[in-house]
Amino acid sequence: MRRFLSLLVFLGLALAQGLSEVWKAVEVPGGICADGSPYRFYVSPGDPRRVVLDFQGGGACWDAATCSPESPTYRRRVEVQELLLAQGIYDRLSAANPFQGWTHIFVPYCTGDLHVGRATVDYGGFRVHHQGARNALAALEYLFRNHANPERVFVTGCSAGAYGAVFWADRVLATYRNAQVALCGDAGVGVRTEDFPGFRVWNPRLPELPGLSPDPEVYQVYLALSRAYPQGRFAQYTTLLDGTQVFFYGLMRGERLPSEATARAWAESALRAVTAPAQAENYTFYLAPGSQHCILPRPELYTLRVGEVAFLDWLRALAEGKTPPRVRP
Template sequence: MRRFIALLLLLGLALAQGLEALWKAVEVPGGVCADGSPYRFYVSPGDPRKVVIDFQGGGACWDAATCGPQSQTYRKRVDVQELLLAQGIYNRLSVANPFHGWTHVFVPYCTGDLHVGRATVDYGGFKVHHQGARNALAALEYVFRNHTNPERVFVTGCSAGAYGAVFWADKVLATYKNAQVAVCGDAGVGVRTPDFPGFRVWNPRLPELPGLSQNPEVAEIYLVLAKAFPKARIAQYTTLLDGTQIFFYGLMKGERAPSEATAREWAEGAMRAVLAPAQAENYAFYLAPGGQHCILPRPELYTLKVGEVSFLEWLRALAEGRAAPRVRP
């Protein structure tokens, strides 16, 4: 047992040393996670003219049940397991990575508010700091200061990070008017119940886009964003029966485990959410079969193929500023 524990400690030390070799932590004065712990983001240096802005996923919470101290529905402090596992776009050493050699800015998520909250809420005996907007803005301002004239910028995120990407894309696009910018949400299509209280609770920072409604659906944001910035590439990815997105939709309905009817509702809503922005010529989507959640942090990024279109080449087209096809099974 002692030898086993010693091996685990050595493995942890090796991982930490490997992380530090590739990723620089940037502390954020005043940044805060849900539980009050300090916030930081990470930068892996590369070509300063090519920048990935990557919002981390990690669930969400919006009431005493989902936000409670024992809740497993959201991250409460900075956790960078994606960087440690080094799969998908986090495999910084792979030349097959579409972002090999780019500067990669990783924006951790620990506030339960899809990176947009501006509230500290007392849920009856405990407080949660929904201050995702403060943290995200600090990371973006760092990027803007250190990369004043990039050629390419790729804004993305998995799960809750997909919402962070599309909710903050307007600020990136408005700042980098001369760059080739692409925005790609991974597994965050925005299907929600009509009475979902999250955005009211979080007091969110909403995109500053002309014509956007006061309580916009995610599909509306994608459409308005694509029309406002016609030179940008705007895109979404999801599987048709994403188990995690279905779970959260069921949670909004009060179900601890989603029913078959809930899964069907989500799937129908997801199709509408992904296809609705397609009237914009610079919008693309990649729909894959199955129920896997997210692809950016997974090895499947390099192997998935729907019909004749590999996801890797689809993603590479976006990264290079080329038109990507609209893919569905």
């Protein structure tokens, strides 16, 4: 057992050393995670004219039960497993990676608020710092300061990071009006109950877009972005029965484990949410069968195919400023 633990420690140190070779930590003065620990983001240097702005996923919390210290529904401090595993878009050495050679800014998530919170909440005996907006803004300011005139910017994120991407994309598009900017939300389609309290609890920073309501649905944000920035490219990916998204929808409905009825309701609402912005010509989507959650951090990014369209080709076209076809099983 001791030898096994020693091996784990050795591997952890080796991975951490390898991480620092590729990803440089940027400390954020005043940045804070849910548990009060310090915040930092990571940059893998590359071509300064091509930049990926990537928001990490990691659940959410909105009440005493989901936000408790024992709750498994959200990250409380900076963790970077995606960078250590180096799969999907994090495989910086793969020639097949559409973003090989790009500068990659990775925005960790540790506040339980979809990267947009501006509140510190007392849940009765413990506090949670929902300060995702402060942390995300630090990464954006770094991007704008160090990349004044990029040619291409790709804004993305998996799960909770998909919400971070869509809710902050307006700032990127407004700043880089002469660049090719694309947004791709990975497995965060925005299905929620009518009485979901999260946004009231978090006091979120929301996109500044014409005609957008104070409590918008995610599909409404995609549509508003597509109309306000016709030169941009906007996209979503999800599986048709995403297990993680179904799980969180079940929590919103008061279920510890989602029922079959909840799964069906989520699937129907998700299909509407993904296809509704399709009235905009510069919006597209890729729907895949199954229940897997996210694709960008996974090796399946390089192998998934729906019909005649490989996901890798679809993603590469989006990164190049094109609007790839709408794909569904």
